[in-house]
Amino acid sequence: xxxxxxxxxxxxxxxxxxGCGIICGVVAEQKGLNVAGWFIAGLLFNGVAVILxxxxxxxxxxxxxxxxxxxxxxxxxPVETAALxxxxxxxDAELDSRx
Numbered sequence: 001x002x003x004x005x006x007x008x009x010x011x012x013x014x015x016x017x018x019g020c021g022i023i024c025g026v027v028a029e030q031k032g033l034n035v036a037g038w039f040i041a042g043l044l045f046n047g048v049a050v051i052l053x054x055x056x057x058x059x060x061x062x063x064x065x066x067x068x069x070x071x072x073x074x075x076x077x078p079v080e081t082a083a084l085x086x087x088x089x090x091x092d093a094e095l096d097s098r099x
Contacts (some may be wrong), residue, residue: 001056020046024053 024042025035033056041049 017043017046019048024049027053031056 001009018085021039021042025039028038029035031053038049038053042053
């Protein structure tokens with residue numbers, strides 16, 4: 001009788017731990033976070049990890065909040081790095097001018 005009770009308790013614990021891992025993984029996927037990392041966190045930290053993943057904001061929301069606070073930042077033109085690098089002709093002209 002005692003071994004049957006222990007087996008049931010063990011099975012419940014396994015279902016709880018794996019369930020927390022699956023919940024963390026699914027929510028992390030929906031929020032665009034690291035699925036494997038959150039699955040492992042759910043296995044190790046159980047209910048605490050589930051609460052954390054439910055509370056954490058999505059990365060996209062942080063970007064939208066930043067753009068609302070600093071609207072000019074999304075209107076800035078991209079920097080052209082090719083224009084900043086000297087070409088071989090520029091280097092030759094500089095060397096010729098020093099001679």
